[in-house]
Amino acid sequence: MCLGIPGQVKEFSELHEHLARVEVSGVTREVNIGLLEDEQLKLGDWVLIHVGFAMAKIDEEEATQALDLLKAMGEAYEDELEALRSSEYSSESGAT
């Protein structure tokens, strides 16, 4: 459950200052960026995502390496991705 998954910031929410749409392994979902408020995130920045929250800003090289490592984990990573995809929070009703 402690996995951090890299994602790339694609869009900032106009409705909620702490929300951004972040692409994670080809899936775009809402991620809360409130813990990185001091980082002045920009579109295209990479973040490490843990339980729906961006927990650290990382560079692209780190994101690529972390993703390769996660893919090598196999099942644990697939489970985490599946949980992230099926998360109710990513649905439109949860976007605000």
Next chain:
Amino acid sequence: MKFVDEYRDPTAARALVAQITALCGDDQFKFMEVCGGHTHTIYRHGIEHVLPVNVELVHGPGCPVCVIPMGRVDDAIALAREPGIIFTTFGDMMRVPGSQGNLLTAKAEGADVRFVYSPLDALQIAIDNPDRQVVFFAVGFETTAPSTALTLLQAKAEDVANFTVFSNHVTIVPPLRAILESPDLRLDGFIGPGHVSTVVGQPPYRFVPSEYGLPLVTAGFEPLDILHAISMLLTQIREGRCEVENQYSRVVREEGNPRALAILAEVFELRPHFEWRGLGFIAQSGLKLRPEFAAFDAERRYQVPGVRVADPKACQCGEVLKGVIKPWECKVFGTACTPETPIGTCMVSSEGACAAYYTFGRMHRDAAVTLGRRRQLTP
């Protein structure tokens, strides 16, 4: 060295192994990796097999699922059985055994237990079900606790009246101190946790060198990171230094994440004591909601039994979490206790030392022999 060929940069890995071998010479070293993520990497990538035999890695208490004591799981199940409650938690917690079954069995018996990916999902379930009470069973170190804290701030701001948190958040420093005070274990240094450190930074670990005279190197999750951290620990020892160093500076900052720490302090306060599986009660190691958030505190809103339950006699998770024994040395490892039917918490999460060891099956020959013999004896 067959595992090294699978690493991202086999040449760099070979160089690090050569460096480690030269640095340790004929002396014995024992390092503890604190974080469950590191334990996973170590087993998944066979790191114990590429290290010289005189460098031993012991696995620490940094898997948040593994350290939850049975009594708290029983409390969770009691909450889940309250009429009308929707009980939510992370998937890993569903199979953690209490004294009478787990949350999955409670669900099968009719309790409305749902697993969520994020505490925000639990809050959304509360918003979508205004006529039901929603409890979120929160676990995790400082990695995860800020997410729960931000969710609570949002619940308060939006005045969500049917959402509460059953907090089992814990902090990383007190168990380290407990391990350092334990007479069972002689360590030469720590591989410091990665993701927790993105939040807490490096200063909280300074007591390890200053009070206990041991080095600590915060490390990333790649096999190369672990090897690099081991070589940094040995270099410190050989140069007569003893410091907190950061191998994972590409993600972990010296001061951590001050925003996340401020949010944590706003929502949570330390409990006087919190029980850890295998480690017993540790002072000021657990987080509870501040009185300002009493309305969102499941322990204030509901009757929680709060009964302390001793671990099953056969289970040696405590010794595994303290690094006193290897997972395969536990009497029930791989026989009565497997990832499908875990007795102890270390067999539940993929970050637990026992589950990682069991799943990847890359064990030392003596472990395989012991297990093989035990399996023959078990009907």
